[in-house]
Structures are given as C-alpha cells and as structure tokens.
Amino acid sequence: MAPKIKIEDTTGSGEKITLTIEGAEISEKRVVQVLQMLRLLKSSGGGVVEEGESMKERIWRVIVENFGDGTWFSIRDLYNVASREMPDLKVTAVSTYVSRLVGEGRLVKRGSKPNTRYRVQSVRREAAYP
Template sequence: MAPRIRVEDALPSGERVSISIEGPDVSEEKVLYLLRTLRELRMASMLELEEKEVSEDTTLKEKIWRVIAENFGDGTW
C-alpha cells in the first residue's frame, strides 16, 4: 500500500484546509514542499484579513487552486 500524508489546518480567516498526497514516491522533500505551500496560503490569508479587502468575487476554492497551480504547475514536483 502506498504511503499517504494528510495535512489539515485552519486559516486565520476561519476556513479549514485539508491536503493529502499519496503514492509510492512520497518523500520528505515533497512533504516539506507541501508544508511550505500551506504556510504561504496561511500568510496570504493573514494579509487578506489585515487589509480587510476580501474580494467577494474570489472564493477560497479559487485561491487554493491558484496557489496549487502556481506551486505545482503541470502536476510535477
């Protein structure tokens, strides 16, 4: 059975984020990269709260997908 890593966190704005990676090539480097990405998402959420300019047009789902696409691009690590 392939290893699976699941990371859950709550953003300062109250949303819960849950990300999991699974497969035979899961390594410490990939998990650390995932944690850095989650930290960046958390920091972006804190900045958004500080500015108090939360856009009604952009949903949390869109923000998460944007962060994933920016950091993972075509799906390669």
C-alpha cells in the same frame, strides 16, 4: 496500499485546508514543499491578527509560520519572534502556551532547562484502509 500523508489546518478566518499526498515513494522534499505552500496560504492575510483569535492561536500561528519546517527552537527564540507581532507579550506567557501545546501533542520537547528545545510534531503517515 501506498503510503498516505494527510495535512489539515485551519486559517485564521476559519477556512479548513486539507492536503493529501499519496504514493509509493513520498519524499521529504515534497512534504516540505506542501508545508511551505500551506504557510503561504495562511500568511496571505499579511500577518494581520484575526478578530477573536486567542493568544494561544496567535502563538501557534507564529510557531507554524517561523518553525513549521521542523526547526528546533527555544522559548526565547519564539518570544523574540512573537514579541515583534505582540509587543505586550511576556516570556512567561510564551512558556505557558508552549507547555500546553506540548501537552496537546502539537509540539515535541527535547532536553531540560536551560537547554530545552521544541519543534512542531512531525507529519504522521496514515495507513490507507480500503
């Protein structure tokens, strides 16, 4: 069976998006293109904060929009980007939510203080079963 990559996400308005790439040779370039398309679909809301969106969801959205391509980032990098959208945000809150996202397996952590870096967990290949 050919490898299969499945990407699922939910927009701020609650719409579920599922994209599947299947084929003998799935290129990294194709996966990046799909992720960029997903970013465009999600950002079509113009960066408007959805009613009822939690702080954790807002921070996760900022991470995916700005670092979703696999770029490593620090707490300070994320804080600098997120604070433009959320002026009352504190760096300690960013740190707390990033730790929770690491615990959930959504982010990968590398290094130790003061050089800790994070990135979005890589897309996993799913085995296709008959």
